[in-house]
Amino acid sequence: MRTSAEHWAQLALHPVRIRILRAAAGARRTSSDLAGLLPDVPQATLYRHIATLARAGLLQVVEERKVGGATERVYAVPEGGVTPSPEALASASPEEHARHFTAFMAGLLAEFSRYLAREHIDLAADGVGYQQVVLHLDDEEFVRFAQGFAALVQPLLANEPRPGRTPRLLATMLLPLTEEG
Numbered sequence: 001m002r003t004s005a006e007h008w009a010q011l012a013l014h015p016v017r018i019r020i021l022r023a024a025a026g027a028r029r030t031s032s033d034l035a036g037l038l039p040d041v042p043q044a045t046l047y048r049h050i051a052t053l054a055r056a057g058l059l060q061v062v063e064e065r066k067v068g069g070a071t072e073r074v075y076a077v078p079e080g081g082v083t084p085s086p087e088a089l090a091s092a093s094p095e096e097h098a099r100h101f102t103a104f105m106a107g108l109l110a111e112f113s114r115y116l117a118r119e120h121i122d123l124a125a126d127g128v129g130y131q132q133v134v135l136h137l138d139d140e141e142f143v144r145f146a147q148g149f150a151a152l153v154q155p156l157l158a159n160e161p162r163p164g165r166t167p168r169l170l171a172t173m174l175l176p177l178t179e180e181g
Contacts, residue, residue, distance in 0.1 A: 011056050016041055016049050021077060027161060028062055028076045108171055
């Protein structure tokens, strides 16, 4: 089930839901798994947000199994992820785009805040960085850049979690700047 751009933004703006989706991305997780990955989120709150995400189609039940007298559900992010579809983005209003961007930035801020709250941080050793650069590109150069970047990243998206692999967040944003002068 696809959600409208506005509904997606309202769902994604919640920081706990963003964390749940990140924890479930690329994996199959039970509610117990998610509770273990998000120990600071009260269990009732976590279950409520999982149910909200599942109802919206942003999490799907991929398996159900009996555990004792209860049914345990295994969740995953749907194929294609939780990013709004190109159609939804193309039809979004400026206000909806602002909400999408706010959700994007809120997610980055939440992740960086969690990183800074660690007992020990070492940006260089941890491979943490952030910067802004301006690229002066004509349309053909931009297309080559975008294709090269996609070719570099695409094979890495297939990497499964395993011991020795650290999940790393890569966030990108490209936009044309207003020429002043």
